[in-house]
Amino acid sequence: MMIPDYSPGDEHVAFTEWSLAQGVIANGVTPARFPGRGLGMIATRKIKKGEAVVQVPTSIIFTVDDVPFDFRSQFSEGTAVQTIMAAFLTHGSNEELEKYQLWFKAWPSRKDFEDSLPLLWPRELGGLIWPDTTTSEGAMDSAFKTNLLPPCISGSWNSIERLPRIKKYETEHQDLEPAQGQRLRKAWADAIAAFPETDWTSFSYHWLILNTRSFYWVGAGQDPPENRNDAMALLPFADYFNHSNVECDVKFDENEYTLRATEDYDKGDEVYMSYGSHPNDFLLAEYGFYLEKNDSDCIYLDEIVLGDIDNHEKHEELWLNQYYGEYRVTRQGVCYRTEVAACLKYMDYKDWTNHILKGSTKGLDENKSEGIIKGWLGAYVSEADITMTAIRAALESNGVIQSHHEKAEVLLSRWAQIKDICECASVAVSL
Numbered sequence: 001m002m003i004p005d006y007s008p009g010d011e012h013v014a015f016t017e018w019s020l021a022q023g024v025i026a027n028g029v030t031p032a033r034f035p036g037r038g039l040g041m042i043a044t045r046k047i048k049k050g051e052a053v054v055q056v057p058t059s060i061i062f063t064v065d066d067v068p069f070d071f072r073s074q075f076s077e078g079t080a081v082q083t084i085m086a087a088f089l090t091h092g093s094n095e096e097l098e099k100y101q102l103w104f105k106a107w108p109s110r111k112d113f114e115d116s117l118p119l120l121w122p123r124e125l126g127g128l129i130w131p132d133t134t135t136s137e138g139a140m141d142s143a144f145k146t147n148l149l150p151p152c153i154s155g156s157w158n159s160i161e162r163l164p165r166i167k168k169y170e171t172e173h174q175d176l177e178p179a180q181g182q183r184l185r186k187a188w189a190d191a192i193a194a195f196p197e198t199d200w201t202s203f204s205y206h207w208l209i210l211n212t213r214s215f216y217w218v219g220a221g222q223d224p225p226e227n228r229n230d231a232m233a234l235l236p237f238a239d240y241f242n243h244s245n246v247e248c249d250v251k252f253d254e255n256e257y258t259l260r261a262t263e264d265y266d267k268g269d270e271v272y273m274s275y276g277s278h279p280n281d282f283l284l285a286e287y288g289f290y291l292e293k294n295d296s297d298c299i300y301l302d303e304i305v306l307g308d309i310d311n312h313e314k315h316e317e318l319w320l321n322q323y324y325g326e327y328r329v330t331r332q333g334v335c336y337r338t339e340v341a342a343c344l345k346y347m348d349y350k351d352w353t354n355h356i357l358k359g360s361t362k363g364l365d366e367n368k369s370e371g372i373i374k375g376w377l378g379a380y381v382s383e384a385d386i387t388m389t390a391i392r393a394a395l396e397s398n399g400v401i402q403s404h405h406e407k408a409e410v411l412l413s414r415w416a417q418i419k420d421i422c423e424c425a426s427v428a429v430s431l
């Protein structure tokens, strides 16, 4: 049997030595290379749940407070912290950033991001247009109209028309790529307004480093910022942990950031931290990977449900009663919001409001609701089938997709998961 080679490589050994010399405590973990996950942390001995595995002194963490005032003051008020930090990592002088040079060498490359993050993929695979996109890359073959990304990422469908929404609502796990694109475009506009000579490749790289590696952080004596995204810090060495759906046990005070094991581990196991309870589409869009098994995985039926409830007044009712949108599906079934939307299809308005406000069952027909919900799930399954067929056909015939076949295969596997969620949910709603 081949023994996997976990050795991380010289640059990681050098960075680990530097980290320990700076006061980082690594207690039973060390960086190692895990196929398909880049670097991660391996247990060097048995670890018990609750043990502090990594402690990083606050003196070496990188926050916006480390950006010199002269540099920060070039940005207009309200500029995102991520933009300022990314711009400083791009423009800071060697002298200013010298202490972190070994750390920078331990980070993934821009090519790693181009391979894994859909927003940097070719247009045919759902990527966006960026300042370095050449005309030929931007101009898609006009015959190629299929959206290959999952709808939670792209916000688009192949078999369903996306109707304008009567109201806008906050959504954390849908329309991910358009929101990401907007944040990065705004960051770029703010960066070049302050420093017109900024290089896109380098700036976007550092912005993505911050996006994929930062931790929540509020400095001693400071109030948490209004926007949670502005409470960010990069933690040398702690940023080696890969994600899994373990619980999260990280704490910080004015002296150090402490990360604790939330499970027992044997020597040789990979030790994980949780980046949050995220569905797989979110992990793919924001971090460039998804999990085989993810208890937080879900998809949303918003376009299907709102398209099927083809009545403006009913949309208003859903909105007024705070049931407009966010129709969530897991392998265990659909959420209560979806059930409420389903019975609005056939109940009269009075019965429906009595049902949702007072729990009355007058007019409620479980069989009808079940049929409607199964129809919605079936529509998502059709979307999955159409898209998977299109990906397979593109792998046979489209030159761009052929030269990026690993990405297309990532999407095929994700669509298979999506189909499985719908089919399991459909069984669950009959129980």
Ligand SMILES: C[S@@+](CC[C@H](N)C(=O)[O-])C[C@H]1O[C@@H](n2cnc3c(N)ncnc32)[C@H](O)[C@@H]1O
Pocket (backbone or CB within 6 Å): 036, 037, 038, 039, 040, 106, 107, 108, 116, 212, 213, 239, 240, 241, 242, 243, 244, 286, 287, 288, 289, 290, 291
């Ligand atoms: C904080 S870094 C973790 C260290 C990173 N693997 C490295 O090589 O430097 C986050 C990135 O690690 C990768 N990653 C994290 N958890 C993963 C997982 N469970 N499976 C695959 N890749 C993962 C993703 O590329 C993600 O953007």
